[in-house]
Amino acid sequence: MAETPEKLTKPYEPANTESRIYKLWEDSGFFNPDSLPERHKEPFTIIMPPPNANGRLHAGHGLTIALEDIMTRYQRMQGKKALWVPGADHAGFETQVVYEKKLEKEGRSRFKMDRKELYDEIMAFTLESKKHMEADVKALGASCDWSREKFTLDPSVVAEVQETFRKMYRDNLVYRGYRTVNWCTKHQTSLSDVETENVEKADKLYYIKYGPFVVATVRPETIFGDVAVAVNPTDERYKKFIGQTIEVQHPEGKLSLIVISDEEVDPEFGTGALKITPSHDNNDFRMSETHKLPRVEVIDQFGKLNEKTGKYAGMKILEARIKVVEDLQVLELIEKIEDYTHAVPTCYKCGTTIEPRVMPQWFVKMAPLAKLAADAVRDEKIKFIPDNFEKIFLYWMDNTMDWNISRQIVWGIQIPALICAHCNAGALDTDHREGDSCPTCGKPLTTETDTFDTWFSSGQWPLLALGYPEKADLGFYPTDVMETGRDLIFKWIPRMVIFGLYLVKEVPFRTVYLHGMVNDKHGKKMSKSKGNVVSPIDLTDKYGADALRIGLVIGNTPGNDLALVEDKIKGYKHFCNKIWNATRFVLTNIGDMTLDTPRPALTKRDEEILTELGKAITSITLHYENFRFHLAGEELYHYFWNTFADVIIEEMKPRLASADPVSKKSAQWLLLNILATNIKMLHPFMPFITEEIWGILPRESKSLLLVEPWPKPF
């Protein structure tokens, strides 16, 4: 028998309820699909985007958890064998950056620590942060299966990520290349293209007298590394110079440079003559390959000019630029200087201008893999919500460049390979050992110390989270939905599709649901430096997880950004209270009626009310099915408040007080059953308060609302 209505405190206090209810669910074992009752057969799977284990959850995570939990709980009630796999991401570079800031504050530096010491410290920090992160996920009510939780540095995960690398190496899809990479001079690592951010920058365009030419450049300090001058083959002005060697003067002497012609030179830009510095410009490097030009490195890994620049050696790039320009002016080699605004790639974490640097690194050959992914999407194996992201995805897949997966940081999964410092070749750790002769040049091989780009492991996450290659859980693959922020359309989604297709020849998920960014109340991006960060946990403490969840989801359409207004969350706390009080009213007015009481004779008006409820159930269910959670939530809200509370309850009051037992009994039955139906349909949005209420509704069974069947029209 249910507990007495006296248990209904006034008003509803989430703080007293939520942790107790969460424990009830965990103890039930129903988060684990294998423990669900018999009726749950067909799998429904979501892999949680593993939050970074380097801090607390932010507002965006709140929306992620809310949406994914809504889907999972809805499908579980619909009788699916629902699995939501939680995880934690070591978040390679990101965490290393967080930790380096911490070291800086303590007056320490990673560059003064040995690799193992640094790794162990970051591991301790990460494992500690992971606990907080997990507590936050629980506080938001996530009904995920903690028994299956995976960490991206679990030994089994590490081993499998490395195995994928070996497989790709053997399949000729990963190779050791020597070419320009994005180098961050602060963090001392290369970065992939998606880890750089192009920033508009006001610079100067210097026109330098350059033998018989004038060349325009924003980087005069690289002149010492120039190896050629390039012109367009059709440029009448310069045709006669092509193939000749010219003499170029600079402050430290003279250069003898060959004049080459290349289609890529735009005759319209600058003077139509381009100085070629292969070691410090991506485009120039490519020309050096096609034209077999030498390469002269003049800037080192710290962004300082090296010994090849004479008196400028040791100067930082910007310092050297000023000095070189001054000296060129003295030599009367500067023709003019123009203001120039252009986009410059910067490190997305520290904003340092990226220094293109030619280095040996590991690359993934993208073209054949991207084609697999694009074909799968064109064949409609994957559906995007909202659908315009399909176009963005395809554009991206049709224009890929090879992916640099080497990072010069310790925090991550080590690349299982050996490298040759002499000829830049690479070999698998399964084929060679430290000290073996390089298969290419015969010199001794050394063990690779670089780690993987974190997206190399995250990209395999849907499989790894299900324990691949072990078969036990692969029945949950392909998963049903991948729900994540729209900013991950480039960074993460394509890589998961690619690895899924490559490793098991099946897409990792059938539907991609992308939510927008959660911004502050003015619609501005949240950032620590702006001080406008709103913590979902603070809001949960203040208004309850239920209010936060429904407040985040209602009014937010997929793909569109959301302005997080605290008053809105507050409004849904009021809604919680409304639900609570309506429940108190019903329970104190139904006598000994229970949910097991058979349906009594109803009046015509009662039938009308039930018909209307049936329509609401149908409509709300359809919204759930079609990922229109904002509409499902809104309709639930309005039905409960404006129809059930304002109209139906008010209408029943006289009947509850009436002496006519038939009229009274039907009113009681109606109220109790409409309430229960609403509680069920609200559960995915507001799991705590609804489970609490379900626990005190009078009925024989002691079952949890968590696994209650989804209601059907009466």
Added chain:
RNA sequence: GGGCGAUUAGCUCAGAUGGUUAGAGCGUUACAUUGACAUUGUAAAGGUCGGAGGUUCGAUUCCCCCAUCGCCCACCA
């Protein structure tokens, strides 16, 4: 230089396949209320649905153009 999204009530936003007086929350105004709930109820004010054209019997909704804001992508030095 490309691409995408937005532009609807004071504020934050909904309006799925075009169709009766365009909606919500918050805010505002008036009134009510000791019996589920002031975290309330009833009612009201408030919008030429960014601008110009087109398709249609009919467009906030579909098409074209323009404007403003925002986001993303981009190796023209």
